[in-house]
Amino acid sequence: xxxxxxxxxxxxxxxxxxxxxxxxxxxxxxxxxxxxxxxxxxxxxxxxxxxxxxxxxxxxxxxxxxxxxxxxxxxxxxxxxxxxxxxxxxxxxxxxxxxxxxxxxxxxxxxxxxxxxxxxxxxxxxxxxxxxxxxxxxxxxxxxxxxxxxxxxxxxxxxxxxxxxxxxxxxxxxxxxx
Numbered sequence: 001x002x003x004x005x006x007x008x009x010x011x012x013x014x015x016x017x018x019x020x021x022x023x024x025x026x027x028x029x030x031x032x033x034x035x036x037x038x039x040x041x042x043x044x045x046x047x048x049x050x051x052x053x054x055x056x057x058x059x060x061x062x063x064x065x066x067x068x069x070x071x072x073x074x075x076x077x078x079x080x081x082x083x084x085x086x087x088x089x090x091x092x093x094x095x096x097x098x099x100x101x102x103x104x105x106x107x108x109x110x111x112x113x114x115x116x117x118x119x120x121x122x123x124x125x126x127x128x129x130x131x132x133x134x135x136x137x138x139x140x141x142x143x144x145x146x147x148x149x150x151x152x153x154x155x156x157x158x159x160x161x162x163x164x165x166x167x168x169x170x171x172x173x174x175x176x177x178x
Contacts, residue, residue, distance in 0.1 A: 018112045020101040027104055031066070039065040040100050043079055046092065051085070058084045058091030064103035078103045125167045131174075135162050138177035153177055 031038070046060035061081050068074035080102050084094035104110065127135075139150030139162070146154060153176050159165050165173060 018101065018105060018110075020097050023101050023104050023110065027108065027110070035069045037067050037069050038100065038104075039063075039067055040096055041065075046095075048091070055085050056091060058086065058095050060092065060095050060099075062096060062099035064100050064107075066107065076107070078107055126163065127165045127167055127170045131165075131170050132162050134174065135165070135177055138174075149177075 041063050043061040043063040046058065049057050049059070051057055059082070061079060063077050063079055065075050065077040080099040082095040082099035082102070084091045084098060086094055105112065136144070139146055139153055141147050153173060154160065156176065157165075157169060157173050159169075159173075
């Protein structure tokens, strides 16, 4: 939970969502470094039915467990109900994948969004007043207006007001300003 993980939504099956492989690719390094493995198992009987359009729907409950590899009794388990629509034999696998992805997103509170601008990270702290003063000295004239160089830096880093620059961008902007 100390590590920030973000998954941008994309085309995932029938609609828009986070893709299982992307969630796993971002999550696994953190789990491995913590000695955690994932177990997924059926938690009851599976069901099959046809919907009104005649499509085959597979339904099942799954237990998704996060297990301490050094002490397997140390685990948390989440019960997830999953559905998958597939006319062939892929329904059970799709449902299991969906259950695992849903558990990962919820257990680790992984942020998902359709655009990077909507991210929580986009709301992080802005630069300090000392950092603002440094940039003002390099980018503004004595009246507080942007110099031609200041205007170029504003356009290059897409900011209008120095007071709104995000902390993580300060070093790059300072380097460009010098």
